[in-house]
Amino acid sequence: MKEGKELFLINIKSGEDAEIISILGGQMVNKRLSDLGLTPGTKIKVLRKAPFWGPIEIEVRGSKLVLGRGLASKILVKRYE
Amino acid sequence: MNEKKLNIVLAGQANVGKSVIFNHLTGLHQHIGNWPGKTVEKAEGTLHYKGHTIDVLDLPGIYSLTTYSIEEIISREYIALRKPDFVVNVVDGTNLERNLIFSLQILELESPAVLALNFVNLFKEKGIEINYKKLEEILGVPVVPVAAIHGKGISEVLGRGIELVSGRIKPKSLKYGQEVETEIKKITEFLTSIDLPYPKRWLAIKLLEKDREMERLFETEHSEILKKVKESILRLEEIHGHDSAIIIANERCHLASEIAKKVIKITKPSKLSLNEKIDLLTLHKIWSYPVMLAIFALVFLTIFKFGNWFSSVLEGITAGWWMGWENIFGASILASFGWMAIKSVISLIEIALPYIIPFYLILYLLEDWGYLARVAFLMDNLMHKIGVHGKSCIPLMLGFGCNVPACLSCRIMETERERFITGFLTTLVPCSARTVIIMGLVGKFVGIGWAFGLYLFAILMIFGLGKLASKILPGEATELIMEMPDYRIPDLRTVFLQTWFRLKDFLYVAGPFVIISGIIIEGIHLAGWLPSIANFLSPITVKWLGLPAITGILLIFGILRKELILVMLAALLGTANFAQALSSVQMLTLALVSMLYIPCIATIAVLWWEFGWRKAVGITIFEIFFAIGIGGIAFRLLSLA
Numbered sequence: 001m002k003e004g005k006e007l008f009l010i011n012i013k014s015g016e017d018a019e020i021i022s023i024l025g026g027q028m029v030n031k032r033l034s035d036l037g038l039t040p041g042t043k044i045k046v047l048r049k050a051p052f053w054g055p056i057e058i059e060v061r062g063s064k065l066v067l068g069r070g071l072a073s074k075i076l077v078k079r080y081e
Numbered sequence: 082m083n084e085k086k087l088n089i090v091l092a093g094q095a096n097v098g099k100s101v102i103f104n105h106l107t108g109l110h111q112h113i114g115n116w117p118g119k120t121v122e123k124a125e126g127t128l129h130y131k132g133h134t135i136d137v138l139d140l141p142g143i144y145s146l147t148t149y150s151i152e153e154i155i156s157r158e159y160i161a162l163r164k165p166d167f168v169v170n171v172v173d174g175t176n177l178e179r180n181l182i183f184s185l186q187i188l189e190l191e192s193p194a195v196l197a198l199n200f201v202n203l204f205k206e207k208g209i210e211i212n213y214k215k216l217e218e219i220l221g222v223p224v225v226p227v228a229a230i231h232g233k234g235i236s237e238v239l240g241r242g243i244e245l246v247s248g249r250i251k252p253k254s255l256k257y258g259q260e261v262e263t264e265i266k267k268i269t270e271f272l273t274s275i276d277l278p279y280p281k282r283w284l285a286i287k288l289l290e291k292d293r294e295m296e297r298l299f300e301t302e303h304s305e306i307l308k309k310v311k312e313s314i315l316r317l318e319e320i321h322g323h324d325s326a327i328i329i330a331n332e333r334c335h336l337a338s339e340i341a342k343k344v345i346k347i348t349k350p351s352k353l354s355l356n357e358k359i360d361l362l363t364l365h366k367i368w369s370y371p372v373m374l375a376i377f378a379l380v381f382l383t384i385f386k387f388g389n390w391f392s393s394v395l396e397g398i399t400a401g402w403w404m405g406w407e408n409i410f411g412a413s414i415l416a417s418f419g420w421m422a423i424k425s426v427i428s429l430i431e432i433a434l435p436y437i438i439p440f441y442l443i444l445y446l447l448e449d450w451g452y453l454a455r456v457a458f459l460m461d462n463l464m465h466k467i468g469v470h471g472k473s474c475i476p477l478m479l480g481f482g483c484n485v486p487a488c489l490s491c492r493i494m495e496t497e498r499e500r501f502i503t504g505f506l507t508t509l510v511p512c513s514a515r516t517v518i519i520m521g522l523v524g525k526f527v528g529i530g531w532a533f534g535l536y537l538f539a540i541l542m543i544f545g546l547g548k549l550a551s552k553i554l555p556g557e558a559t560e561l562i563m564e565m566p567d568y569r570i571p572d573l574r575t576v577f578l579q580t581w582f583r584l585k586d587f588l589y590v591a592g593p594f595v596i597i598s599g600i601i602i603e604g605i606h607l608a609g610w611l612p613s614i615a616n617f618l619s620p621i622t623v624k625w626l627g628l629p630a631i632t633g634i635l636l637i638f639g640i641l642r643k644e645l646i647l648v649m650l651a652a653l654l655g656t657a658n659f660a661q662a663l664s665s666v667q668m669l670t671l672a673l674v675s676m677l678y679i680p681c682i683a684t685i686a687v688l689w690w691e692f693g694w695r696k697a698v699g700i701t702i703f704e705i706f707f708a709i710g711i712g713g714i715a716f717r718l719l720s721l722a
Contacts, residue, residue, distance in 0.1 A: 034330030037179045051366045054462040063176040068560030
């Protein structure tokens with residue numbers, strides 16, 4: 001696996017793997033996401049994106065989570081290629 | 082051994098099967114109430130086990146014990162201050178790593194705990210192996226494999242917990258990274274002389290996390306400690322380059338991941354699991370939507386058909402009862418008041434049995450199967466347009482059964498703003514009683530297509546008003562964060578209990594109003610005031626809405642109970658063949674106004690309870706004017722056609 005460039009989680013295609021670099025946004029958002037195991041350095045896989053600009057489903061630490069698009073556009077990741 | 086009293090709590094994240102375990106432990110011996118002064122559900126129950134009387138408290142399903150929501154504060158305060166004999170931490174074994182993040186926080190509260198590792202029945206299928214003994218060693222608490230759905234392992238959880246009580250073993254304190262531990266140690270030393278009921282190490286960690294609730298305890302008398310904490314925080318933030326709250330969260334995630342690595346072995350099955358296969362369709366880019374529509378069309382059609390059939394059966398059974406009553410008690414005033422009270426109870430049953438119960442049974446089957454989470458996923462974008470997120474679909478759908486439990490279920494929404502918008506919108510959802518009117522008036526005499534047209538109109542209204550409300554109300558929409566559960570075979574016990582609890586909401590809240598309103602109506606009727614009410618309202622009913630004057634009476638009594646509109650219409654007209662007395666346009670207008678004009682009195686009471694009287698009155702007044710306005714416009718437009 002080669003490390004790719006930095007982009008936001010919403011720009012990752014379904015089926016691709018990535019690693020969280022940082023989460024932009026307030027302390028609340030950061031806290032909530034870290035409670036779910038989404039912290040910098042965490043590896044994630046985008047499973048699917050709902051049509052019509054809907055939420056995205058990711059796999060993280062062996063479980064599946066759904067995040068709204070607005071939230072996904074605040075999560076900076078690097079893509080594995 | 083004497084009957085010993087024990088006090089235990091169930092704690093765990095959402096969707097770990099906690100309620101299945103709770104139901105299994107307590108069955109119907111449970112009491113659902115509210116935490117004092119909070120709109121958070123509190124479920125308690127009692128059971129007997131090997132000479133012990135055990136009080137079980139089900140803490141709200143939450144993601145962490147840091148201050149994020151009321152539920153979380155309630156849970157950690159309860160564990161820290163009320164000191165239960167032991168905590169049963171229910172954990173989803175198929176999601177161990179993420180669940181451990183929460184478990185670590187429970188253990189930090191230093192209460193005796195048992196880890197109930199649920200869903201072990203799914204391990205084989207998912208290729209998961211967990212070394213329980215090793216997990217037990219690492220955490221220092223008993224780990225019990227559980228298959229809650231089959232009732233396996235639950236009594237062992239109690240057994241191991243009771244062993245703990247006699248020994249008072251505390252869980253091991255697990256260590257974070259060295260830099261963090263150094264600061265924790267420093268702060269713990271400052272805290273030695275402080276007399277607070279919380280464990281010192283936990284308090285130190287919370288202070289490092291900048292927990293507002295805990296900081297407040299120190300602000301007045303011990304601000305010097307907060308200064309020391311601030312120094313520690315700055316040192317940590319210097320080293321790691323993140324906010325200290327994130328650093329601690331990171332440490333916890335790291336620790337959970339380390340533990341998971343040591344105890345879990347996963348051999349991923351090579352072929353697609355059944356769950357993934359179902360999701361290929363139910364979450365498909367295009368086909369998921371027709372599938373969703375088909376599922377709900379089927380659900381609603383089944384309920385309408387069944388409800389119509391069953392309620393006519395019930396009517397047949399109770400039709401002759403009045404004669405019997407009159408034969409026994411005569412025709413006195415007291416007897417007719419008594420009969421009204423009985424009739425109100427009958428009408429409650431005639432709504433509950435044919436419509437509300439089947440509806441909630443099906444809905445909770447869909448939820449327990451895992452489908453409602455998919456609906457939230459698919460509808461999130463649409464719901465965002467009206468200022469809420471995908472999860473508010475669930476209260477809105479409950480509203481089709483009865484608005485009362487639907488309003489109560491708005492508590493699943495995270496913020497006050499979303500709770501209110503969703504609550505307001507659920508009052509516009511055509512509930513069972515309104516379905517009776519729409520189907521009995523429009524469906525029967527105008528055409529089924531028009532009846533569905535009214536439904537569609539209601540849904541469009543909900544979207545329109547939701548959009549408006551989200552524009553007017555201050556604040557931003559929060560984003561959807563939700564776990565996507567795997568499909569699983571629904572647990573019928575849980576489905577039945579959930580249905581029963583929602584039904585209880587309906588009976589307890591709506592019941593008294595329905596009975597009292599029945600008696601009031603009879604009083605007004607006997608006093609001969611009905612014609613004056615009709616006259617008084619005739620400028621609105623006759624001039625603006627184009628309806629007969631008697632409908633004024635109906636609309637007043639419809640506030641008490643919506644389906645009364647139909648019942649009283651038949652009584653006042655002296656016939657149930659409404660087409661003889663009303664034109665199609667009049668029937669449509671009446672149904673439309675009845676559908677929109679006001680939540681019934683039981684719903685107003687729940688709105689009051691949940692959102693305060695100002696908002697309850699505001700919604701009521703708004704909906705009256707709104708419905709009358711729309712009704713008048715509809716009357717004129719329909720008359721043109």
